[in-house]
Amino acid sequence: MKQTSLDSTSAWRLRLAQTMDGRAVQRLVTGLILINAAILGLLTSPPIVSQWGWLLVPLDAIILACFFAELSLRFAARGIALLRDPWALFDCIVVAIALIPASGPFAVLRALRVLRVLRLVSINPSMRKVVQALLASLPGMGNIIMLMSLIFYVAAVMATQLFGERFPEWFGSLTASLYSLFQMMTLDSWSSGTVRPIMEVYPLAWLFFIPYVLIATFMMLNLFIAVIVNAMQSAHEPSPEEQAAAAREQAILDELRALRSEVAELRRQQP
Structure with a gap:
């Protein structure tokens, strides 16, 4: 029973990890990052803040909550091992900066909130x-x-x-x-x-x-x-490891082709 419970937990975490790495979630997060970047830029304009601050500030908080939820789900899927990935660690630091209070000795660091835009780099393989x-x-x-x-x-x-x-x-x-x-x-x-x-x-x-x-x-x-x-x-x-793996795969394919040709030849020789 215990083994069955562990297997079901591992399967659930595997499915969650596959979902979080899926294209739909990646596109959703990318869209939220772009919207958040636009909001952070608008918040630097006092006239816009005075007129639309009632809408922009809550939207910024909602998007930040979505980022925390995303990272929480990633931790649920992979556990503390997620921090071994430098890009995931970067995401955690960038999102955690938003927890800095608006007043106090570290208030100046809130200007680093815009670093959330750099999550586009971590979420885009080409970047x-x-x-x-x-x-x-x-x-x-x-x-x-x-x-x-x-x-x-x-x-x-x-x-x-x-x-x-x-x-x-x-x-x-x-x-x-x-x-x-x-x-x-x-x-x-x-x-x-x-x-x-x-x-x-x-x-x-x-x-x-x-x-x-x-x-x-x-x-x-x-x-x-x-x-x-x-x-x-x-x-x-390709890295030397990838080249070596490709060479091994090609060698295995060549051996399989040779075996198939030998088997076909033996079948033809049978009366």
């Missing part, structure tokens, strides 16, 4: 692959970041020594030079806003700034892009 590819690219970016930091530091020291006396607002200190060079790396008015005024005082300043822009912007940023693209391609390729 999850993109995020996983970005995380996988972080180790490859380490050496690039170190090299770029060296370039920034060397260029900032040189710019401070060369142009700091006449242009202290841009290059008067090491930190000011670092910020100015970072702005130039983004190509934000680097020529008309910074370099041309400096060239009126130092006509040969282009000998410093043009190589810097070429190295920092066109070379280093392209290296970042190359690492990310490579990680994206690797994320869409």
Whole structure:
């Protein structure tokens, strides 16, 4: 009797897990996330809040209750093992942020409610692959970041020594030079806003700034892009384990075909 009860409980939890992972529930949750995102955006407008707050605030609370119910059902289906999934843990943290009281020392954290919108990432397999590819690219970016930091530091020291006396607002200190060079790396008015005024005082300043822009912007940023693209391609390729499993399945299929042909040949040879 006890074994029968355990089997029925396991079957019930299995059916619940299949339902929660089903396409209908996923679509419902996706729709609620989109509606909640729109509500959170509308709540940032005081005129809209004064006119429609009586409707938007209860809707936000109802959708939040739906998110709690969804997570509760997932825990009922999988138990505490659900937290072993990083995406499920992320969902729990994002939804739990809504429990922070509106007043008190942690009230500022309620601004993180909008992170609920990011549940679209955890619920969409394609988006999850993109995020996983970005995380996988972080180790490859380490050496690039170190090299770029060296370039920034060397260029900032040189710019401070060369142009700091006449242009202290841009290059008067090491930190000011670092910020100015970072702005130039983004190509934000680097020529008309910074370099041309400096060239009126130092006509040969282009000998410093043009190589810097070429190295920092066109070379280093392209290296970042190359690492990310490579990680994206690797994320869409099958893993070595999947390739090995596919090879084993193909070998088994080949053996079955060979056995079938041998059996057919033996049948033909029988009188």
